[in-house]
Amino acid sequence: MNWGSILDNTLSFMLSPETIGFMLAALGLAVHFGYAGLLNFGMAGFMAIGAYGYAISILSFGFPWWAAMLVSIVGAVIFAILLGIPTLKLRGDYLAIVTIAAAEIVRLLFQSRVFDEWTNSADGLGGYHDSFRSANPIPEGTFGIGPWEFTSDQWWSRLFGLFLVALGLLLVWLLMRSPWGRVLKGIREDEDAVRSLGKNVYLYKMQALIIGGVLGALGGVVIALPSAVIPQYYLPSLTFFVWTALLLGGAATLFGPILGAVLYWGVMAFLAGLLPAMANEGWLPMSSTAAGNFRFVLVGLALMLLVAFRPQGLLGNKKEMTFVK
Amino acid sequence: MSSSSPDPTASDAPEAADAPLSQDAAQELEGIDEDTVVETLEVEPTHEIHHATGLATGPGAPGVAKVDPILVADHITRSFGGNKAVDVDHLEIPRNAITALIGPNGAGKTTLFNLLSGFDKPDTGEWSFNGRSLAGIPAFKSARLGQVRTFQLTKVLARLTVLESMKLGANGQRGESIWQAVVPPLWKSQEREIEERALGLLQKFKLFEKKDDYSASLSGGQRKLLEMARALMTQPEFVLLDEPMAGVNPALVQSLLDHVLDLKAEGMTVLFVEHDMHMVRHIADWVVVMAEGRIVAEGPPGEVMKDPAVIDAYLGSHLDEDIGVITGRYDEEGNRLP
Amino acid sequence: MTTIGSLRRRRSAPRASGASTPAPGPQHTSPWRGLWLIVVTFFVVILQAAAPATAQGDGSQVNVEEHDQNIVANVRYNNEPVAEVRVVVSGGGYEAEAVTNERGQVRIGVPTTDPYEVLLDEETLPEGVTVEGENPITVAFGSQFFAPANFFLGEDVRETASFMSQFIERFFNGINFGLMLALASIGLSLIFGTTGLTNFAHAEMVTFGAIIALWMWNLGLPILLAIVVAVIASGLFGWSFDAALWRPLRRRGIGLVQMMILTIGASLAGRYIFLIFIGGGTSQLPGTGGVRHQIFGPVKLSTVDMVSMGLSLLVLLAVSYWLLRTRIGKATRAVADNRQLASASGIDVESVTRIVWVIGGALAGLSGVLWAYFRPGIKWDMGVQILLLIFAAVVLGGLGTAFGALIGSLVIGILVEVSTLWIPSDIKYVGALGVLVIVLLFRPQGLLGRRERVG
Numbered sequence A: 001m002n003w004g005s006i007l008d009n010t011l012s013f014m015l016s017p018e019t020i021g022f023m024l025a026a027l028g029l030a031v032h033f034g035y036a037g038l039l040n041f042g043m044a045g046f047m048a049i050g051a052y053g054y055a056i057s058i059l060s061f062g063f064p065w066w067a068a069m070l071v072s073i074v075g076a077v078i079f080a081i082l083l084g085i086p087t088l089k090l091r092g093d094y095l096a097i098v099t100i101a102a103a104e105i106v107r108l109l110f111q112s113r114v115f116d117e118w119t120n121s122a123d124g125l126g127g128y129h130d131s132f133r134s135a136n137p138i139p140e141g142t143f144g145i146g147p148w149e150f151t152s153d154q155w156w157s158r159l160f161g162l163f164l165v166a167l168g169l170l171l172v173w174l175l176m177r178s179p180w181g182r183v184l185k186g187i188r189e190d191e192d193a194v195r196s197l198g199k200n201v202y203l204y205k206m207q208a209l210i211i212g213g214v215l216g217a218l219g220g221v222v223i224a225l226p227s228a229v230i231p232q233y234y235l236p237s238l239t240f241f242v243w244t245a246l247l248l249g250g251a252a253t254l255f256g257p258i259l260g261a262v263l264y265w266g267v268m269a270f271l272a273g274l275l276p277a278m279a280n281e282g283w284l285p286m287s288s289t290a291a292g293n294f295r296f297v298l299v300g301l302a303l304m305l306l307v308a309f310r311p312q313g314l315l316g317n318k319k320e321m322t323f324v325k
Numbered sequence B: 001m002s003s004s005s006p007d008p009t010a011s012d013a014p015e016a017a018d019a020p021l022s023q024d025a026a027q028e029l030e031g032i033d034e035d036t037v038v039e040t041l042e043v044e045p046t047h048e049i050h051h052a053t054g055l056a057t058g059p060g061a062p063g064v065a066k067v068d069p070i071l072v073a074d075h076i077t078r079s080f081g082g083n084k085a086v087d088v089d090h091l092e093i094p095r096n097a098i099t100a101l102i103g104p105n106g107a108g109k110t111t112l113f114n115l116l117s118g119f120d121k122p123d124t125g126e127w128s129f130n131g132r133s134l135a136g137i138p139a140f141k142s143a144r145l146g147q148v149r150t151f152q153l154t155k156v157l158a159r160l161t162v163l164e165s166m167k168l169g170a171n172g173q174r175g176e177s178i179w180q181a182v183v184p185p186l187w188k189s190q191e192r193e194i195e196e197r198a199l200g201l202l203q204k205f206k207l208f209e210k211k212d213d214y215s216a217s218l219s220g221g222q223r224k225l226l227e228m229a230r231a232l233m234t235q236p237e238f239v240l241l242d243e244p245m246a247g248v249n250p251a252l253v254q255s256l257l258d259h260v261l262d263l264k265a266e267g268m269t270v271l272f273v274e275h276d277m278h279m280v281r282h283i284a285d286w287v288v289v290m291a292e293g294r295i296v297a298e299g300p301p302g303e304v305m306k307d308p309a310v311i312d313a314y315l316g317s318h319l320d321e322d323i324g325v326i327t328g329r330y331d332e333e334g335n336r337l338p
Numbered sequence C: 001m002t003t004i005g006s007l008r009r010r011r012s013a014p015r016a017s018g019a020s021t022p023a024p025g026p027q028h029t030s031p032w033r034g035l036w037l038i039v040v041t042f043f044v045v046i047l048q049a050a051a052p053a054t055a056q057g058d059g060s061q062v063n064v065e066e067h068d069q070n071i072v073a074n075v076r077y078n079n080e081p082v083a084e085v086r087v088v089v090s091g092g093g094y095e096a097e098a099v100t101n102e103r104g105q106v107r108i109g110v111p112t113t114d115p116y117e118v119l120l121d122e123e124t125l126p127e128g129v130t131v132e133g134e135n136p137i138t139v140a141f142g143s144q145f146f147a148p149a150n151f152f153l154g155e156d157v158r159e160t161a162s163f164m165s166q167f168i169e170r171f172f173n174g175i176n177f178g179l180m181l182a183l184a185s186i187g188l189s190l191i192f193g194t195t196g197l198t199n200f201a202h203a204e205m206v207t208f209g210a211i212i213a214l215w216m217w218n219l220g221l222p223i224l225l226a227i228v229v230a231v232i233a234s235g236l237f238g239w240s241f242d243a244a245l246w247r248p249l250r251r252r253g254i255g256l257v258q259m260m261i262l263t264i265g266a267s268l269a270g271r272y273i274f275l276i277f278i279g280g281g282t283s284q285l286p287g288t289g290g291v292r293h294q295i296f297g298p299v300k301l302s303t304v305d306m307v308s309m310g311l312s313l314l315v316l317l318a319v320s321y322w323l324l325r326t327r328i329g330k331a332t333r334a335v336a337d338n339r340q341l342a343s344a345s346g347i348d349v350e351s352v353t354r355i356v357w358v359i360g361g362a363l364a365g366l367s368g369v370l371w372a373y374f375r376p377g378i379k380w381d382m383g384v385q386i387l388l389l390i391f392a393a394v395v396l397g398g399l400g401t402a403f404g405a406l407i408g409s410l411v412i413g414i415l416v417e418v419s420t421l422w423i424p425s426d427i428k429y430v431g432a433l434g435v436l437v438i439v440l441l442f443r444p445q446g447l448l449g450r451r452e453r454v455g
């Protein structure tokens, strides 16, 4: 077993666009669930809209990369409004089911042959990278140390992603220490009480849904930046993975989503190296493919253990438990 | 937006009228003042007496018009399945007075509160607050107009500290707009004012020491206090309190009653639900009795409690004792029992 | 990164010849108009099998290299090949499409030897021409690695009649599908009603039943016995799921939202355990995709369809009887109505909960078997494929009401199947999910559910 390369891959993946995209998506989910108490299980839908909005704007309409990102943001806002109108008045469990359904509707539409001209249906989109890469200010070449050695283009998408994460963190930090954030937290605790104090609960929830949704869409964009957009990626399980990352770090904390995303992908990358290698060595009674899939079993178990035994996550305060109802 | 905040000095009722009333109430609590009780027992209801309360324009009867109503409701009905929980033909709540809403369990008091405050929608009905129709208005808007309510089962904001919950109550906050929220200088000064006001109220409600604790850690009585104080942060004109004294330690009841009386002194109107007739008798200026969804009686406390319809509603038709007996503290003469 | 990056270009090349660029031959419409003979299509298997893939990239040969098995479809009209017709192959989660070449033929590679559905897109036919025979055609591989599908074309003269008959046929299909959904959703609804648990792992209980049936059959049991064993095993699974996980957690007083996320974790874990055990492929139960008999009018049902519908109806009637007439059934409804109240009035809530888990598990297992026949095929994630439809059915009826779930299931089943008359079949679930969202817009408590009280 090659421990060196497994470790190398793990460390490298902790700074991958996918990890960074997860940071943004988990931060968005923290706004939804951690601060506003909205059980949004449709994050994959926001991520898909971000990614497709970006790719389609470039491929079908020839937009520059930054305009394509604006399209993603606008798409996420529209989706949040459409999703919010019927759902924000619903009870928690209904909200969870309906948001999953809405995200699935989005995915099925992107996957359908009906819009093949723009979405390329089940095969997805690729080849939209030129515009973003042409804006790369980093000189050609390979930089970095150890596991974090990347080419100029690779650095560009990572640094840009981290820049968005920093912006997102600043925004969430500013909002959550303001009276606006106080109303939001109040809604999380008991929306009827907040309503009785004259706050337009529906409006606040909608604003939270939009902000978190835009963060999720940007997460989708960051993940898609250097790779491709494939509809099968945006299954409900993607949402569950983001949830796992969020609950790992701590839902109602500022840095919880960031830490959670890094740890989630660190562990996943580590297991992706370790488990098949163990199977190959004969230490696991399964094929190496099966061993690779075994880590998703572990994700499921980790999600269960977290929720049952440490609902406040790694960074959360025990007194400030995430679940009240 | 803050049009609702009343100015105590500009209130309609003469201050002189308020002060003795609160004193009376305080005395009655001690069980000293027997005059008022005897009076209501001996004197048959007449127009003059009703006019003496200065609230109603006629004798105490369901739906009687008020001199200066803050809230007027008409034909409000609400059914759950086949069960008509509320069926109120006409109701007026007098301004700058304490009105008690009483009635047996399941009479529809909470449901009526829910309807008036916009938390539930009636099957039929119209009601207006300060002459402004509230039918179909969402709950948060009617709260903004100056009509706030509390809940029978307290709704504390568990993971907010006591002070945060209080500050949440204040209305017209600039920092509650998402655009201004991200620029702290825009709302910091207002925040300081709100905090001062919140701390003042907490002091008054004896919750100051708890200000940095999570609301979840408060006791049942403290929660009732917090909920009331939080409602007052909105500077309302009309407060609807759903059993503010229920489950509260007798030691706290005294201070809660004082708070309710203070509200009136500050020019507010109070409508509250209470099962303890003793308390109703001593702080209410007017009593509305509900049974099976309907208003069965209305009038000043002493008189209403002698109303056969009320005794009926509570005890069944074969008993005709004073309703105060229920609390076990008064005999039929209105004397406190040892 | 680069391989994925070139995806679009690689993919769009064959596509362009089919959709956007004008085809070389002008035989698009004119030569076909006015022809009246019903035409039989035929195929020359040997020739095609032997013929090298001459026209790679012309859109008629798709995934031929990637997979060992090929489906060959021929489209002919008046004994002449028809080009530029879109043919879609789907089944077992795989889907591919191709456009016929000048010889009126497509060749599509498929990953397994399971039956596939071959659908001719009538929109792409020349004007005035329609498919006369079956469309889609279900093809099965024998011992060979290729399978033919022949489309009979004829003049488009019976448009209205065929719409009505299509409607009736899909309506029946929808009832079949809805009954199968009902089995799963009643269990889900009862579990929700009695414990408040929104059980996402119900999907895995569905898959579990199908997998056990397959396993038993592989062990040599006759299929009916295998199904009975699977249903019993599913009931036991439901019981042990509750006993091992949910009962202890209920005792600890864990909140309902936490419990819901726990079920999501369990669902993920369970699904991937199935994947590890049975792999990513699709396996069939015996008797899948049999001959379809004409029942009456346009309604054609296979034996399996009929047995499945009959069985569902029987079981649903039994469950209804149980809920309405037996003591435990009534107790179950009482608990579903109000757990505290039922407990206070002397009902043993825990034992009712246990029974509900057993029955919910057994029903889910049975619906898994039927779903395996309906899809067709058994796959590790077959349960989650219908989980949202089950939820949609339950929510439509109002969470926690068993009969609401039944009605909701039928509505969803029929809607999904019938809607394909107007919308492409690859978004047929969108309609059902959209209805879910819209119903909740107007009735946030579900169709039959009750509103909660405030204050």
Ligand SMILES: Nc1ncnc2c1ncn2[C@@H]1O[C@H](COP(=O)(O)OP(=O)(O)OP(=O)(O)O)[C@@H](O)[C@H]1O
Residues within 6 Å of the ligand: B080, B083, B085, B103, B104, B105, B106, B107, B108, B109, B110, B111, B112, B152, C451, C452, C453, C454
């Ligand atoms: N959401 C609801 N669904 C069904 N029935 C309801 C609902 N809310 C109230 N009811 C019924 O309406 C009637 C009136 O209830 P309400 O809560 O208004 O009584 P109340 O006067 O406040 O009683 P209490 O003094 O015990 O608080 C009761 O019979 C109650 O069961």
Ligand SMILES: [Mg+2]
Residues within 6 Å of the ligand: B109, B110, B111, B152
């Ligand atoms: Mg009440």
